[in-house]
Amino acid sequence: MTLAYRSGVGVLLVDLDDTLIPDGAARDSAMMSTLATFGELPALSPTEIRVWPVVREEWRATGLRLVPGLLGVSSWEALWTDFDAALADPEARAAGRAYQSRVWRRLLHESDAAPAEAVFRQAREELVRPFGWVREGLADWASVHDLWCVTNGSSWLQRRKLDLAGLKPYFGEVVVSGEVGAEKSDAKFGAQVAERLARTGSEPVAVVGDSDASDGALASFLGVRHVRVHRGTQPRLNISLDS
Structure with a gap:
């Protein structure tokens, strides 16, 4: 599966560990x-x-x-x-x-x-396998928004997980704390995401993830909603198609 990148389309920022795959x-x-x-x-x-x-x-x-x-x-x-x-x-x-x-x-x-x-x-x-809802759920989300993966960890390990889980093709960009030099809860990470969004002419629509501390902080920095994920369960986005 290959999803074409669409400049100017709203971007849904999605966490990896305990959101898409068990940790x-x-x-x-x-x-x-x-x-x-x-x-x-x-x-x-x-x-x-x-x-x-x-x-x-x-x-x-x-x-x-x-x-x-x-x-x-x-x-x-x-x-x-x-x-x-x-x-x-x-x-x-x-x-x-x-x-x-x-x-x-x-x-x-x-x-x-x-x-x-x-x-x-x-x-x-x-054991790096996506939760049952993930493939279909990501495909549904990708029909409306561009998807970026935002994750804490080392570049090697997080990208390795995406490959092992077969999820890499769903994401237009992957932003890893180990590459940024700051964790997701840090303003430096948020600024890096904001800069990449501006470069592509895109707007963030929400941050999807299981952690209030990291995903919630990133959402707050970007001024968008944090869609809280309960482990293993697909969240309801409730985001309008013209977000």
Whole structure:
């Protein structure tokens, strides 16, 4: 499917994670699968045990959260990021790889973390599937508006997700926090989106997403409505055709 870009048409700005594809649920499922593979399946879910605090602690300790290309990257996303593909700086790449190794050594009590890293990445990639409503819903929206994807994360990972989910063709543009050097809630991100809209002679009509903090902030900056998404459910836009 290829959607032609139409200059001057209203633009619907759409979030990615937990709006079009599962994030939190996929994260937990991939972790449980990996722990089970290595004989460490706990009785409780990863959210109820030590797993995610360990992941978060190790990620914060790296200092990589402040690297412009990784702004908006969560600790669990960093766990399956290919840092060699995502970053140019050799030291940052090495720090990212070391982070992943430390996490798996702590969780599995193994000296060699490489097998677990590979299993988790594969499990997580296999779970990058759009919610049931998404393909038809995006096609319907695209018949009226141009669609842009606006998302927090690294350029490599967010674009990888779009490819894995088969959603890239629906979007005329993709704006990623790691490319802008600011998260969606930041005025710098909003200004970048506004500049691109002005360059194409287009007007934003709404921001569609699950987060009040990021999607709501972007909508407020642009002066448009935030259409709140409840995970897995198609939102009602209620936007007139001449918006």
